[in-house]
Amino acid sequence: MSLRALYDVPAPAKLNLFLHVVGRRADGYHLLQSIFVLLDWCDTLHFELRADGALARHDLGAVLPADDLSLRAARALQQASGCTLGADISVLKNVPWGAGLGGGSSDAASTLLALNRLWGLHWPRERLQTLALKLGADVPFFVGGRNAFVEGIGERLTPIALPRQWFALVKPPQPVATAAIFASPLLRRDSDAAIVVDFLADTQLMQWLSGAEAGAAAMTTMSWGRNDLQAAAEDHCPEVAQAARWLEARFGNSRMSGSGSAVFARAGAGDQPVATWGENDLPPRWVGRLSRSLDQHPLWGWAD
Numbered sequence: 154m155s156l157r158a159l160y161d162v163p164a165p166a167k168l169n170l171f172l173h174v175v176g177r178r179a180d181g182y183h184l185l186q187s188i189f190v191l192l193d194w195c196d197t198l199h200f201e202l203r204a205d206g207a208l209a210r211h212d213l214g215a216v217l218p219a220d221d222l223s224l225r226a227a228r229a230l231q232q233a234s235g236c237t238l239g240a241d242i243s244v245l246k247n248v249p250w251g252a253g254l255g256g257g258s259s260d261a262a263s264t265l266l267a268l269n270r271l272w273g274l275h276w277p278r279e280r281l282q283t284l285a286l287k288l289g290a291d292v293p294f295f296v297g298g299r300n301a302f303v304e305g306i307g308e309r310l311t312p313i314a315l316p317r318q319w320f321a322l323v324k325p326p327q328p329v330a331t332a333a334i335f336a337s338p339l340l341r342r343d344s345d346a347a348i349v350v351d352f353l354a355d356t357q358l359m360q361w362l363s364g365a366e367a368g369a370a371a372m373t374t375m376s377w378g379r380n381d382l383q384a385a386a387e388d389h390c391p392e393v394a395q396a397a398r399w400l401e402a403r404f405g406n407s408r409m410s411g412s413g414s415a416v417f418a419r420a421g422a423g424d425q426p427v428a429t430w431g432e433n434d435l436p437p438r439w440v441g442r443l444s445r446s447l448d449q450h451p452l453w454g455w456a457d
């Protein structure tokens with residue numbers, strides 16, 4: 154029996170443990186090196202089959218842009234596959250946007266994975282990833298479904314095994330537009346000045362990732378690498394620096410994710426985070442969350 158609907162499809166957020174700008178392509182896109190980690194903080198999507206070929210989105214909470222990334226992903230897959238089926242897509246948005254947490258990109262990836270199944274297309278993962286890159290630089294990572302060392306603009310993925318870890322995340326109210334940060338005069342674009350990682354050969358990085366650098370303390374420091382977009386984002390949005398100071402005071406470390414404005418701290422690898430905050434501690438309208446990393450995407454296996 155063919156599928157009629159898929160409910161409660163998760164779209165997890167990500168964060169960038171570090172993000173180095175290591176060069177620039179001829180078309181102006183910046184070449185990056187980063188470690189992307191999946192989080193247990195997710196949007197939820199529902200998909201219902203439509204025989205008339207139409208694609209429609211329904212917002213179950215926050216109102217999304219009319220032509221949002223889930224709808225664009227659905228249209229791209231429909232066109233590329235020549236499929237005559239359509240879908241009603243409902244989105245319950247939990248992950249803040251303009252945050253550097255990749256929520257919109259993850260919605261797009263989960264839409265590709267869900268419609269591949271609902272429409273019975275059986276595209277392999279690599280084919281979905283090629284289409285995903287046309288939707289956004291972060292989308293292939295979410296389709297890939299594994300924590301990864303990421304290069305290029307987001308298309309070169311080396312899966313890595315990381316210990317499950319806690320992260321404390323705060324998102325000040327002001328969103329940050331990715332394009333504005335990459336266009337900033339404050340952005341370091343000199344690849345000589347950036348740290349270029351020879352990923353597998355860098356024992357210091359491997360130790361830092363595995364928490365072995367200084368025993369348990371390594372999980373609560375941010376001693377390796379940096380986010381090269383952070384200075385530009387702090388200039389554009391002073392609340393980013395305020396969020397970093399807020400986390401430093403509670404967790405002893407902080408770093409911005411992606412192009413911001415969310416900032417995170419490592420908060421331990423045990424059953425519980427090493428610290429937390431009280432209900433009234435967050436400044437007004439800030440969103441805060443203690444989140445655990447995932448070993449793999451909840452939809453892992455859907456594209457095999």
Ligand SMILES: C[C@@](CO)(OP(=O)(O)O)[C@H](O)COP(=O)(O)OP(=O)(O)OC[C@H]1O[C@@H](n2ccc(N)nc2=O)[C@H](O)[C@@H]1O
Pocket residue numbers: 169172181182183184185252253254255258288289290291292305306307331332333335410411412413
């Ligand atoms: C910075 C990162 C790191 O994970 O994430 P976010 O902050 O968005 O989560 C990504 O590289 C963002 O990827 P994504 O959000 O998909 O960006 P896109 O929509 O493809 O690009 C928006 C615009 O940013 C600029 N851009 C983007 C990526 C890149 N490597 N170089 C760029 O110069 C381009 O001007 C592009 O038109």
Ligand SMILES: Nc1ncnc2c1ncn2[C@@H]1O[C@H](COP(=O)(O)OP(=O)(O)O)[C@@H](O)[C@H]1O
Pocket residue numbers: 217218220221222223249250251252253254255256257258259260261328329331411412413
């Ligand atoms: N489904 C979606 N969820 C969130 N943002 C979306 C979506 N579709 C389009 N967008 C647009 O994409 C922008 C970036 O969203 P997102 O992928 O969450 O990126 P970031 O990681 O930079 O926060 C948003 O500011 C919003 O205007």
